[in-house]
Each structure stands twice: as structure tokens, then as C-alpha cells.
Amino acid sequence: MNSVASQMPKRRPGGKVTPLLVPRTTLDTLVYDELRKRIVTLVYRPGSLISEVAVAEELGVSRTPVHQAFLQLSHEDLLQILPQRGALVAELSIAKVKQAQFVRESLEISAFGEVAKAWNAADPVYQEAERKILDILRQQEGTVVSRDYLAFTQLDVAFHNVILDLAGNAILLSFIHDVRAHLNRVRYLELQEAHHEQEAIDGHWKILDAIRKNDVERTTEELRLHLKMLEEFREEIFARHREIFV
Amino acid sequence: MNSVASQMPKRRPGGKVTPLLVPRTTLDTLVYDELRKRIVTLVYRPGSLISEVAVAEELGVSRTPVHQAFLQLSHEDLLQILPQRGALVAELSIAKVKQAQFVRESLEISAFGEVAKAWNAADPVYQEAERKILDILRQQEGTVVSRDYLAFTQLDVAFHNVILDLAGNAILLSFIHDVRAHLNRVRYLELQEAHHEQEAIDGHWKILDAIRKNDVERTTEELRLHLKMLEEFREEIFARHREIFV
DNA sequence: CGCTTGCAGCTTGCATGCAAGTGTGCAAGC
DNA sequence: GCTTGCACACTTGCATGCAAGCTGCAAGCG
Secondary structure, eight states, rough: OOEEEEEEEOOSSSOOOOOTTTTOOHHHHHHHHHHHHHHTTSSSTTTTTEEEHHHHOOOOOOOOHHHHHHHHHHHHHSSSETTTTTEOOOOOHHHHHHHHHHHHHHHHHHHHHHHHHOOTTTHHHHHHHHHHHHHHHHHHHHHHHHHHHHHHHHHHHHHHHHHHHHHHHHHOOOHHHHHHHOOOOOOGGTTTOOOOOHHHHHHHHHHHHHHHTTTTTHHHHHHHHHHHHHHHHHHHHHTTTTOEEE | OOSGGGGGGOOSSSOOOOOOOOOOOOOOHHHHHHHHHHHTTTTTTTOEEHHHHHHHHHSSHHHHHHHHHHHHHHHHTEEEETTTEEEEEEOHHHHHHHHHHHHHHHHHHHHHHHHHHHHOTHHHHHHHHHHHHHHHHHHHHHHHHHHHHHHHHHHHHHHHHHHHHHHTTTHHHHHHHHHHHHHHHHHGGTTSOOOSSHHHHHHHHHHHHHHHHOHHHHHHHHHHHHHHHHHHHHHHHHHHHHTOOO
């Protein structure tokens, strides 16, 4: 029994837990996170049917939080609820991936451009960000050597997030979080194999360089190339797994 | 008693209701739509506290669908749920409006550009779209004369939607739908007064013209100007209602 | 043998009961 | 008059019970 409920912090472990700063830890959030992870990492096979009761029993909670998580996931198009039948794990759809790619590209290019424009090496906020980025890139070089492609992917997300955080746009950030689910799901089809990791890291370095020089043009152009590369990489995966996509 | 439940279609009024095409009419969707409308149109005052029970009783449903609607609205930042106290209607925040504006501009410019590139007057899909647009613009001219600013706003949304539909990107469309809530809320502060309606319509005509000529550059530029105009218009409202914003 | 029909077992949608946390007002004591 | 503590009313989070719909299968009929 993999009880998600047991991960819930006790309400008052000794004193107040600053209720307004902590986002709100509720069971449906935990269930949602867990299910989302399973869908994105393809633990739940695309097209398979899952039921609220089954998930609820497995996670050790009642149907209520599971139901709420299902609703949320269906809003993100990761689940399709069939009224009296169950919930269908979203199929891998090339069309949907392309839509997600389009949205991501549009938003990231705008955001990265803003960051490049505003970058100020004298400001401690940017110094802190630069430290984090350098750290991420160094670690990422390591994952190529050790062939740890899962860690590579997570660091990739981290790199983009540090820069997007600088843009200070919570709405944009949350939208990108949403579309990434559809994009990353494709990656998990071939996670154990090598692809274009070094190429991706080179792209990251170039982007960082352009941002540090406040070169908006070059930042957006390098990002465009970087995303284009990832797109072609996905095209290869499409080709190799054509039978899975609808 | 304004019963939302009574608007629910009977499950089987005489035959099958094509269960898969109809999106899924559930109570929580109806409650969600109703509450969202009230928040956007400022019927619920920003900063006020509402409770699930109160809403449930007023709408004639139980707490469950209301609870689900609250959760959904809190994801869109239109409601902030305070654990054992109630739900706070989101304050009008200049920062948030600017974030929404940034996202909208980024997405719409990309989408309109795509549509301009793909526009094909020989294709019936585009002919149909053109008919709709012309119809909308004509109606909109009428609302300026009759000073029906509510209808004007709705037609404004309709114009943008027809073009966005042509882009065929459901994810993008749903994101724009989300951010529009934050942008339109500002409009409702002064809905009964005249602003720059004619200017906005002129912008629409210019955009349509550029799209029809497949002129991507001019389309995005005109749209940028159009949105810029709306932005300045919002700035004026900010200035006149500074005390409401946080 | 093929077709229909009804039933059983599943599913989700919604209502409701219970528990736990928060704020408020009043009363008692200083 | 002021402070302090407590009880109560009210909130949401979650579990559970009930109703209604969908699917598949088996029995019965032509």
C-alpha cells in the first residue's frame, strides 16, 4: 500500500505552520501530483482505462480527492473522463504535441527576450540566478558522462525554469508547466537512450551568453534554434513509434 | 432561488444525446461557469469572502459541485481558498493584469501570424470565417451607435476567437480564455462609458485586411498596435480607480 | 444457429455526515 | 476599564452512501 495520505504533514507539528505561505497541502493536490507523474512518465499507458476506486484504494484515500484530481487532469487534457465508464489516459497525439510545442515556443521566446533585456549583472537577483544556472549546466555535463538521462531531463527543466522565474510572470510559468506534460511524455518513450544531450547543453551555454550580454535578438534566435532541435528530436521519436500515436 | 440545477438537460429526453460529442454537462461545470461570470463581471466584489454553503444554497445544489468549482477557479487565480475560513474573490492586481496581457500578446501574435500565413480565400473554411468576421464587425459598428458596450465587448471577444479558431490550436485557445478573465475584469469597472470603440474597430479592419493579403508582418504589427491601444486604455482605468487595485 | 432482451456488476455524479481548524463575542477576573 | 480565556458558530477537507447510466454476458426466443 503506497499511502499518499501518510505523506501529509501533521497539521500542527509543534506550532503554526505559516498557513498563508505554504500553498495549501491537501490530499487532492498530492493525488494530482502523483497521477500526473504517472501519466507523464508513461507508467499509465496511453489509452488505458483507470477508475477512481482503484486509484483511491491504491493510494489509501477516499474517492473524493481522487475525483478532484481526475477533474483537474482532464482540464489539462491528460485524462478523458467517460461519464459512467472510467477515465481514459490521454493518447499520445502528434497534433497535441505540436500545439503544445507552438505554445511553449511562443511563450518562452517572449519571456527569454524580456529576461535578456532586463539582465543586470550588478543585481544580486541575477547573480544568484547565474550561480544556479552555472551549477545546473555543470551537473548536466556530468549526466552525459554518466548516461543518467532522467537527471538530464530534470536539469533541462530546471535550466529553463531559472530563467523563466526571472521573467516574474506566474501565469506564463504555470502555462509552460502545463504544456511541458505533453512534450515530456514523448521523451519518456526513449528515456534510456542517448540523443542530442551535448547539443542541447551547447545550446544552453549560447543562450546564457546572449542573455548576459543583453542581446535580445541573439537570445531569442538561439532559443528558437534550441527548441527547433528538440522538435526535430521529437520528430525522430514520432517516426520510430508511429504505431503509438493517434 | 436561482436554480442552476434546473438548467441541466434531462439525461435521456427521448433518445440518446450523443454522449461523446456533448462535452460533459455536469453540475460543477455549470456552477463554475456561473461563478466565473460573477467574478469577471465584478458582481462578486474583489476581496470579498464567499462560502461554499452560501453559494450552494443560492444555486440549489449541494456543496460538492461548488467545492469543485472553487478549486478550478482557484487554479485560475480568480479565487483564493483560505483553508478553514472561506474563499476570497481575487483582488484586482495591476501586476497580474500585466502578466495576463504579456501572455495574451505573445500567444495572439504568434497565432494571428500563423493564420495570416495560411489564409487561403479559395478554401471554404476561410470563406466561412470571413463571413463570420464581416458579420461581427458590422454588428460591432452598430453597438457603437447604440452605445451597447456590453455587446461591443462580447463581439470583440468573438472577433478574436474566429481568427484564433483558424489557428486550430486548442491549448492556445484555452489559455487565452483563461487570461481574458483577468483582462476583462478591468473593463467591467467602466462598462457603461464610452472609450475607444471606433479605434478598436478600425484596428480589427486593418488586421483582417493584412490577414487576407497573407501579410504576416503587417498582421502582427497591426495586432501589436491594437493590443497596445487596449493596454493604454487599461492604464487610464488604472489611473481612475487606483484605490481598487492592490 | 442468430438475435434480442434483461439483468448484474461495474462506473461516475452528487448529497450528506463527520472531523478539525479559525475567528468572534461574551463573560469572568484583575 | 481592560485583559484573558473559553465556548460556539462557521468554515473547509474528506469519507461514504445512494442513485443512475453504461457494458457485457447469458438466457430465452424465433
